[in-house]
Amino acid sequence: MSAGGFFGGSRAALPVVLGYLSIGFAAGVVQRAAGLSVAEVMLLSLLLYAGSAQFVVASLIASAVSPATAIVTVFFVNLRHLLLASALAPHCRNFPVWQNALIGAQLTDETFVVAWGRLTAAGATPTTVGPDAFTARWMFGLNVSAYAAWALANLAGALLGGSVGGTRALGFDFALAAMFGALLVLQLDAQPRAARTTGLAVAALAALFSVMAALALPGNWNILIATLVAATAGLFLQKWKSANTSC
């Protein structure tokens, strides 16, 4: 068992740090290409600290949506943290409240996976309280390292992204669309095999509703409408499938 203190946590963060350095760099370039200044990229990076949500915001700002549209859309993009935080919560019962607030504020998909890996390696089950090896300091080491890597990579990407002139000829304006396409594939890939057909159906429905709502309605609510409709359809599809396979 590796060290349970702050530096143990930052060592455990290494795979996340490497991932964030490359994705964060690309994110910086992409956000600049979408028309954000370096300071604006850093503002989003430090305050929002969520990869996919930052791409979403960049895309929405590029199409000059109302702040309300952007904020409500990001709320739904980031609502999944509810899942991660409530899975982690029982293991953090012995930590002071302010420490738990800090742990939660820096929670991401990737740091959750690392923390979860440590918990399962230590034999914790969702019903047991976290083992002694799982300390708040270890979580801070993990979280602060990931946060710093993300911010630095965003800054590097934003600085370089602005220095690339004639970004259109170089195809950089396509980076955001490419990012969404790649994230879609990776998210479908991460789903359990049994949920794959549901995932594909949800993606197809969301794409269809997004285009239809964009053409039919004013004000860029299409992303939100498409997401709510497709996720709800996915819920019913998944329920229907499990009802049919259980008998």
Next chain:
Amino acid sequence: MEIREYVLLIALGCAGVTLPPRVLPLVLLARVALPPWLRIWLSQVPVAIMAALLAQELAIGGGRLLPLAHNAALLAILPVLLVAALTRSLIGAVAAGVASMALLRALAMS
């Protein structure tokens, strides 16, 4: 180093709606188990969002439907999806897309 008031407003608002789902379960610790339907619903949201955004980027321009034939973005997205599926590398897939788009534009001009 300018920050537009519009972007500041969005950044603060987004942080304001992002923090509660991250922090509240850990602070309340009440072991509020999420109902199963909400778990399934939440697990569908990321795929739905990405598909909705991708479709918008590819098919909509200036509030209108872009032509589906002669659409460079629709061609350039194919190597992106392929590279993402084969390598699972986000940055590799984006690089493939940007390079494809640059190549398609170079070909269109020649």
